[in-house]
Amino acid sequence: MKIFRDPIALQQELKGLQSSIGFVPTMGALHLGHRTLIEEARRRNGTVVVSIFVNPTQFLEGEDLESYPRNEEADRRICELSGVDYLFYPSAERMYGQDDVYVGAPDVRGYVLEGASRAGHFDGVLTVVLKLFHIVTPTHAYFGKKDAQQLALIKQMVQDFFLHVNIVAVDTVRESDGLALSSRNLYLSDAERHEALKISYALKRATTMIAQGIRDTAVITREMHKIMGSLEVEYIAFVDNEFHELPQVEIDNTIILIAAKVGTTRLIDNIQL
Ligand code: PAF
Secondary structure, eight states, X not given: OEEEOOHXXXXXXXXXXXXXXXXXXXXXXXXXXXXHHHHXXXXXXXXXXXXXXXXXXXSOTTSSTTTSOOOHHHHHHHHHHXXXXXXXXXXXXXXXXXXXXXXXXXXXXXXXXXXXXXXXHHHHHHHHHHHHHHHHOOSEEEEXXXXXXXXXXXXXXXXXXXXXXXXXXXXXXXXXXXXXXXXXXXXXXXXXXXXXXXXXXXXXXXXXXXXXXXXXXHHHHHHHHHHTTTSEEEEEEEEOTTXXXXXXXXXXXXXXXXXXXXXXXXXXXXXXX
């Protein structure tokens, strides 16, 4: 596995490759969810590139940029063992200047739900992903469905900017008890981890209600609030694949999303029908 820290050097290196390039952008603290993305990329591409960059522009003032888990050595070993060909580890100084050009998230889809709670977050995500795409020039890029809104916006950016990359969405990986894997789970104490299970339980309860024929999203939302009573719920939302709010569940066209705080840790999860 080759490690690059300089964007231009990596761009030069990858330019001449004949094989398809599978790219997994990450912020490190790699877990089984990331490994699943890497395995998927490995299966379908001649070359696999992983980037690890805790992107400062997607963190808002007061968020966990400084404390975000970083473990270069463990991440490097995971990449090596997973058969990654190139690990890209840039510094913030190489990725950003003083007075940069930014990508703006769309006014509607970029500013609801996560975008409403974290205004400007998706500008940072889209900006760094566009930069990474230009450096790596992947044929396929792999993203987890857990960040459903991020995934939708990246797909939109690819369309709107006529980028030559296939976005591959990979199912959320869960612990055996249902907790969605996230690097931020590392912040949870044992008691908080137990509390956090209410999030996936609420999603499961919603799907059971839907299987029983209930379609009214207000009714299902009330039940989900009851389950998550002790958490600080930021939103429960039923949206279609275009991220428009739904009053009634539409089978095959509904994503149920939750953002909630467990202690001081903000977690998100979703399920797609
Ligand atoms: O999902 C993430 O880890 C990040 O938002 C991403 C896509 C690597 C951009 O920094």
